[in-house]
Amino acid sequence: MSHGPRSGLAAVSSALLAMSRHLEVRDVLKTIVASARELLDAQYAALGVPDDHGGFAQFVVDGVSDEQWKAIGPLPRQHGILASMLREARPERLGDVRKDPRFEGWPSAHPDLVDFLGLPIRDGEEVMGALFLANKNCPKPEGGCGFTADDEELLGILAQHAAIALTNARLYERSRELTIAEERSRLAHELHDAVSQKLFSLRLTAQAAATLVDRDPARAKGELQQVAALAAEAAEELRAAVVELRPAALDEDGLVATLRTQIQVLDRAHSARVTFAGHGVKALPAAQEEALLRVAQEALHNALRHSSPEHVAVTLHRRGAATVLRVTDDGSGFDPRTVRRAGRHLGLVSMRDRANGAGGTLTVESAPGKGTTIEMEVPGG
Secondary structure, three states, rough: OOHHHHHHHHHHHHHHHHHHOOOOOHHHHHHOOOHHHHHHHHHEEEEEEEOOOOEEEEEEOOOOOOOHHHOOOOOOOHHHHHHHHHHHHHOOOEOHHHHOOOOOOOOOOOOOOOOEEEEEEEEEEEEEEEEEEEEEOOOOOOOOOOOOHHHHHHHHHHHHHHHHHHHHHHHHHHHHHHHHHHHHHHHHHHHHHHHHHHHHHHHHHHHHHHHHHHHHHHHHHHHHHHHHHHHHHHHHHHHOOOOOOHHHHHHHHHHHHHHHHHHHHHHHHHEEEEEEEEEEOOOHHHHHHHHHHHHHHHHHHHHHHHHHOOOEEEEEEOOOEEEEEEEOOOOOOOOHHHHHHHHOOOOHHHHHHHHHHHOOOEEEEOOOOOOOOEEEEEEEO
16 A cells, blocks of 8 residues: 555545545545545546446546546446446456556547556445546556555445445435425425315305306405405415425525536436536525526426527526526527417516516527527626
8 A cells, every 4th residue: 555554544534534424425426536536646536326328327536627527528438447347346457447458448638547446336236336546646567557456455445435425325315305305295285275275265256256247246346356365365375385395405505506416417317418607606595596596497497398409508607796597508499479479488487477576687588590598687696
């Protein structure tokens, strides 16, 4: 091992403590990768969590800048040595990964990897991911690998604890999802009961007004006033329920982190590339954050479902004393006037209502074949 016994033990202890501090899966993955690279003194480290479609649900790297990562392009597929680690669940230690017969190349912007150490992260029989390091910072034997058998053993210890940390993080996220689902189910039942009663009364009152309108206009007028009052009460019930349904992630993580997480999920789930950039935005009042999130979700849904884009870009940034959300896609676009005439709104009415309710404005720019840009601006941030 490249560290002395005392420093090596301290480094392992620090890495394990760091992993145990995090509960979110993404944070755990990042900590595992950074700890492994530091522990084994390598230039690069990465961890891929496989999906069920030959790709990776998550792929985290350390030692590569954001600019390099963007230039590299889409996530790798499960092929070559990565696929071998996932399929055969055994360590791989190579002097030059490029000379291995399973090597299939990499994108032009990819850093040049030489010596290589990789192994699967396993929970029993399940292979949870592939962890690997490249380019050990040390003199290499002629034609040999800088990573030693001691390094492999140390990485194996780290991988065992990584499996535990990942399992715990998955259980935590699942329990949080179940808690949120249970709470929403409870609210849905309450909403159904409360609003159903109001709507039933509203319908009966409207029917009474209809029968009275010819023979007793004065009483019909009173019944119609009651209809208006009941409709207002039903609307208030709905508003109260929506406030209670404020996304839990907003309260826990804030708008920027919540948007980033949701967009990462969409990027993995769709063939289109979905990206997010947030610059210098401070915390906003709860109503504004929720409105911005809902508008972003609606705009993303429209773009991915209706426009067949190759790229959807979401940005959140400051503009003077305001915060601006911008969702741009290079898809098929549409003519907003035609949409209105056809009675289809693509969620535009709801987005405008949300923007207005948060004290902001919404603008929509689109044309057939020219993509779509939706921009929401609110004061503050």
